Amino acid sequence: MSKIAVLTSGGDSPGMNAAVMSVARSAALLDMPLIGIKRGFNGLIGKYPKPEDNYVELSLDLLLDIADLPGTYLRTARCPEFAEEEYQKKGADFLRSLDVQGLVVIGGDGSFHGAQALCRQGIACIGIPGTIDNDLGYTEMSLGFDTAVNVCVEAIRAIRATSRSHDRPHVVEVMGRNCGDIALTAAQSTGCEIVVVPEIKNWEIGDVARRLKNLIERGNTRATVVVAEGAWRTMADFDYVSYLKERGIKGVYEGQRINAVNFAKVLQEMASETDTSVRATVVGYTQRGHAPTARDGAFAFEAGAMAVNLLKHGISNQVIGVRNGRTFHMPIDTALNAKPHFNRRMFNMVNAL
Ligand code: ADP
Ligand code: F6P
Numbered sequence: 001m002s003k004i005a006v007l008t009s010g011g012d013s014p015g016m017n018a019a020v021m022s023v024a025r026s027a028a029l030l031d032m033p034l035i036g037i038k039r040g041f042n043g044l045i046g047k048y049p050k051p052e053d054n055y056v057e058l059s060l061d062l063l064l065d066i067a068d069l070p071g072t073y074l075r076t077a078r079c080p081e082f083a084e085e086e087y088q089k090k091g092a093d094f095l096r097s098l099d100v101q102g103l104v105v106i107g108g109d110g111s112f113h114g115a116q117a118l119c120r121q122g123i124a125c126i127g128i129p130g131t132i133d134n135d136l137g138y139t140e141m142s143l144g145f146d147t148a149v150n151v152c153v154e155a156i157r158a159i160r161a162t163s164r165s166h167d168r169p170h171v172v173e174v175m176g177r178n179c180g181d182i183a184l185t186a187a188q189s190t191g192c193e194i195v196v197v198p199e200i201k202n203w204e205i206g207d208v209a210r211r212l213k214n215l216i217e218r219g220n221t222r223a224t225v226v227v228a229e230g231a232w233r234t235m236a237d238f239d240y241v242s243y244l245k246e247r248g249i250k251g252v253y254e255g256q257r258i259n260a261v262n263f264a265k266v267l268q269e270m271a272s273e274t275d276t277s278v279r280a281t282v283v284g285y286t287q288r289g290h291a292p293t294a295r296d297g298a299f300a301f302e303a304g305a306m307a308v309n310l311l312k313h314g315i316s317n318q319v320i321g322v323r324n325g326r327t328f329h330m331p332i333d334t335a336l337n338a339k340p341h342f343n344r345r346m347f348n349m350v351n352a353l
Contacts, residue, residue, distance in 0.1 A: 001124065001311050003033045005100045006058070008072040009040035009079075009107035009114065012288055013130045013144025015296035019106050020074060021067035022304025024058055030312055034058045035100055040107070041079040041114050044091035055098070067300075070291045076107075082114050092121030102311035104304070106130040106143070109336060112319060116332050124316035126307040127332060128300075132287055135179035137338035138330060139321025143303070145182070146295040148175065148287040152186035155283045156224060160190065163222035163279075169212060171267065171280040173260040175287050176228045182287070183228035184343065187350050193223040195350045198230030199342040205238045205263070209270030215353065216276055225267070232258050240266050302327045 006023045008016045020036070027034040036058040037043040043054040056062075056074075066073045081087045095103065095118075102124040105115040108131035115125040129142035136142055152174050163170045172192075176182040180197025187195040193215055194208060208225065215223040240262055244252040249265055256262070264280035271278070292300065303320045306327060310318060318329040 001032070001101045001314060003035070003098070003100050004102040004104065004308065004311055005035040005037050005055075005095060005098070006074070006104040007037035007040060007043065007106070008074050008076045008130060009105060009111035010076065010131060011108070012072045012076045013132045013142070014070060014147035014288070014290050015143035015292035015300040016072040016076070016106050016130050017066045017069050018292055018297045018300035019128050019130065019143060019304045020058075020072075021063050022301045023104050023308055024060055024063045026305045026308035028060050030308065032308070032312070035098055036074045037103075039075045039077040039079075040111070041082040041087075041091060042077050044094050045079070045081065045087050046090070046094060047079070067297070068291060070289050082117070085117070088114075088117040088121055092118055092123045095123050102126070102316070104128060104307045104311070108133065108142070109136060112332050112336060116317065119317045119332070124311055124314070125332075126310050126316065126329075127319035128303045128307055129319065129321060132175060132182065133177045133179045134181040135177060135340065136321070136335065137340045138319070138335035139323070140325070140341075141295075141299060141322045143296055143300055144288070144292070147290050147293045148182050149185045149189070150293055151287045151290055152182060152283055153189050155281065155286070156186055156190040156192060156226065159281055160222060160224055163224065167221035169216070169221070169223045169225065169267070169276060169278045171225045171227060171260050171264040171278065173227050173229055173280070173282040175283070176230055178230040179340070180228040180230065180342065180347075183226045184347055184350065187224075187226040188346055190224070192226050192350065193220065193353055194225040195347065196225065196227045196231045196235070197342075197347065198228055198234040199340070199344075200231075200347065201234045202236040203231070204236045205240070205266055206270065209267050211351070212267055213271040216271060221276070227260065227263065238266075244269070299327070
């Protein structure tokens, strides 16, 4: 293999640039020219009229500074068309037209499906897990998770300080799509009292409120309820619009989906005997936009180098991950079928009080 390409896909995650930088360093060491595909799989299917919006030749000089930057230099985007074989073939043909035989795909499980599809079209592919969600069962860490957790930890610590000053409990919503790992790890790291995650189905808001009330009655007036965004879809149904309207709470309208603010309002009403005010904060996209922590940066370095070496030796259809603290690779198919690694024991410990 003499020429390879790299792309970032799905939601951006801290460490993507560091991984691209590492791929570039290893490619340079092995004298392999490197192409950067822009905006996920979109660049492969020639989505944009200007060629420079679809791909770029990556030299070490061009990349020297990017490892320090947050975001992804190559840009990222979703590309729903790529689920169709017609576009997968087009992408593979495009790579062949550039004389590229191997591709490093940095992204989550959706992106790995795209990599698998390209393998079927004759392009050698290696996946590097890049998602803050940590929702890939085969690996202990994915690029960006550690950074996202640290952003949440900083936010929660600040929130708990003001919560304590005002004797006010707080709901904090964090990202993670259908995975509760960011919420659980951040809650565990900051001593939060309640964590709500999508892995626990049909949890009733009344039960969360009872726990909160119990904490308040025991003197904990600044309890923090960390909610993983995916839990809004998996908690037990509750007609909170009617519930809040009946109590004359403003800012609630028909058809509105449950969110952190309204969840806090319901908790406040349910714990009202104690005359407690409950506030809410959504940590949001700050979780994705930070420079990588040392842990994410170091994994990016190792994963990028491993990906290039695998391609150099003609090894394809693999993803890189971490198991027992060691970087390893395994077939994409096996990785995508791995069971999720939700830590129920830790969930019970955080919610134990
Ligand atoms: P992530 O990679 O973080 O899981 P997404 O699920 O949004 O993010 O997927 C990113 C991209 O991967 C999609 O926009 C699409 O281009 C590609 N992709 C997702 N699913 C498939 C699939 N089944 N086949 C081919 N490509 C896919
Ligand atoms: O997958 C990463 C992630 O940040 C999720 O945690 C979140 O649900 C989603 O992406 C948000 O996606 P978008 O950038 O399309 O709003």
